[in-house]
Amino acid sequence: MGRSASASGWCDEKSSSVKKGPWTPEEDEKLVEYIKRYGHGSWRALPKLAGLNRCGKSCRLRWTNYLRPDIKRGNFSQEEEQTIINLHALVGNKWSAIANNLPGRTDNEIKNFWNTHLKKKLLQMGIDPVTDRPITANNSDNIHNLYYLMINHILSSLAPQLLASSGTCSSLANNNLMMNMNPWGADLMRLHYSDAKIQVLRNILVQQLLSSTSTPNAEAAFNYLLPSYSSSSVHDHIDHEYSRVSINHYNYFPHLQGFGNGGAPIGFVPQNPTHASAQPSNLSSNISGLLKALHDLDHSQPPRAPPVLVPSSGSGTGTSDKLLGYDDHATVFSSTTGSNKICTNNNNNNNRDHSQQLQLGGSSSSYATPTDQLPLLVRSAAPSPETSAANPTVENNISNTTYSTTFEAWGNPPDLMDHDDDATNHSYWKDIFME
DNA sequence: AAGAGCTACAACCGCGAGCCA
DNA sequence: CTGGCTCGCGGTTGTAGCTCT
Numbered sequence: 406m407g408r409s410a411s412a413s414g415w416c417d418e419k420s421s422s423v424k425k426g427p428w429t430p431e432e433d434e435k436l437v438e439y440i441k442r443y444g445h446g447s448w449r450a451l452p453k454l455a456g457l458n459r460c461g462k463s464c465r466l467r468w469t470n471y472l473r474p475d476i477k478r479g480n481f482s483q484e485e486e487q488t489i490i491n492l493h494a495l496v497g498n499k500w501s502a503i504a505n506n507l508p509g510r511t512d513n514e515i516k517n518f519w520n521t522h523l524k525k526k527l528l529q530m531g532i533d534p535v536t537d538r539p540i541t542a543n544n545s546d547n548i549h550n551l552y553y554l555m556i557n558h559i560l561s562s563l564a565p566q567l568l569a570s571s572g573t574c575s576s577l578a579n580n581n582l583m584m585n586m587n588p589w590g591a592d593l594m595r596l597h598y599s600d601a602k603i604q605v606l607r608n609i610l611v612q613q614l615l616s617s618t619s620t621p622n623a624e625a626a627f628n629y630l631l632p633s634y635s636s637s638s639v640h641d642h643i644d645h646e647y648s649r650v651s652i653n654h655y656n657y658f659p660h661l662q663g664f665g666n667g668g669a670p671i672g673f674v675p676q677n678p679t680h681a682s683a684q685p686s687n688l689s690s691n692i693s694g695l696l697k698a699l700h701d702l703d704h705s706q707p708p709r710a711p712p713v714l715v716p717s718s719g720s721g722t723g724t725s726d727k728l729l730g731y732d733d734h735a736t737v738f739s740s741t742t743g744s745n746k747i748c749t750n751n752n753n754n755n756n757r758d759h760s761q762q763l764q765l766g767g768s769s770s771s772y773a774t775p776t777d778q779l780p781l782l783v784r785s786a787a788p789s790p791e792t793s794a795a796n797p798t799v800e801n802n803i804s805n806t807t808y809s810t811t812f813e814a815w816g817n818p819p820d821l822m823d824h825d826d827d828a829t830n831h832s833y834w835k836d837i838f839m840e
Numbered sequence: 841a842a843g844a845g846c847t848a849c850a851a852c853c854g855c856g857a858g859c860c861a
Numbered sequence: 862c863t864g865g866c867t868c869g870c871g872g873t874t875g876t877a878g879c880t881c882t
Contacts, residue, residue: 449868
């Protein structure tokens with residue numbers, strides 16, 4: 406099992422005689438013409454049949470990543486960008502899985518886009534692109550982490566049925582941030598992140614955080630997302646889980662007192678899920694309300710307004726967003742703002758291991774990040790010019806071949822044209838979550 | 841104007857899963 | 862059951878083109 410590619414002959418046609426490197430328009434034409442006529446069949450046999458001095462692997466890559474007629478060229482839209490961020494937070498570097506939710510985009514393209522654009526952008530926003538969590542200067546004593554814990558408690562308590570029974574996840578145990586956060590971090594991680602669906606919910610929250618500006622009721626959001634929630638279960642579940650790890654959580658996080666069982670914290674008023682504030686259009690303010698409530702519980706460390714990304718001047722390729730600093734006038738929270746020190750990435754956490762897990766619908770390693778430094782995703786600067794110089798015109802009537810496998814677990818992706826519609830967007834995620 | 845440095849992306853490489861004889 | 866074959870995936874590299882000094 407698993408012989409090396411070269412040993413298998415997949416790409417070992419006497420490497421000296423097989424051409425490598427950039428494809429010429431003539432080669433592209435031959436490949437397209439052949440596949441158009443006969444389909445690719447066996448990739449290994451294709452080069453000879455098509456009269457190409459390339460290995461089959463090279464042909465397949467050229468076709469799937471570049472010549473395929475349904476490939477969408479050009480810049481990624483903001484919606485695509487957000488989808489990538491969401492999915493990456495959920496599944497990690499599973500580029501093919503992400504690509505299957507972005508019609509017309511290839512795994513290679515998404516991978517490149519992530520490495521060259523999104524990674525950088527997340528870092529600028531103070532989010533670790535490896536863990537998808539905020540980068541904090543002091544991991545052991547930061548209000549960020551309290552928020553995580555509380556949000557996580559709420560999420561896991563609201564959906565105990567979603568928790569897999571004692572499933573473990575190597576990447577979770579490897580999460581340095583969580584491990585530094587508290588001595589029982591790994592245990593909590595296993596408790597709280599054992600179901601990928603919870604990550605989806607978390608991502609919904611973060612998406613809302615990114616655009617939230619006002620303050621109402623948070624629980625309504627949870628009611629909307631998880632109608633089966635009962636407040637007493639929150640309290641019970643938290644107590645139970647903490648007792649499991651032999652620790653008195655109120656000693657560590659006195660702010661937790663008052664959660665659940667009728668003792669809802671400020672701004673956390675149970676509400677009928679059919680209430681207007683529980684509807685998708687009000688979700689952002691609901692989530693914002695929860696975070697404000699959480700923040701209000703800790704007056705000693707008022708969070709800052711988010712860093713502001715603005716498009717850099719200039720145009721064309723290579724243009725990237727610049728981080729100007731924190732916008733003290735942003736109204737994410739009503740509190741006064743703290744210092745304007747920009748959080749930098751000193752957390753070179755490469756421990757995340759996706760290779761052993763991720764099965765969608767099962768364990769997942771990462772999660773989105775409620776934070777007091779709410780990042781602002783600002784549209785990238787002027788679009789770069791089309792990079793299609795080397796891309797020959799390919800007729801769009803090439804018959805469909807078997808180049809792609811369907812990532813069925815996700816079902817149909819949202820209609821990209823409808824992404825401005827919050828309800829549509831939420832219903833997509835909600836459908837996945839509730840499936 | 842030139843060249844050093846940087847960025848973006850196409851292409852390559854190696855590994856491993858699935859299939860089949 | 863074993864081992865060969867094919868292919869897909871994720872990580873890495875090479876390089877053209879752009880920006881900066």
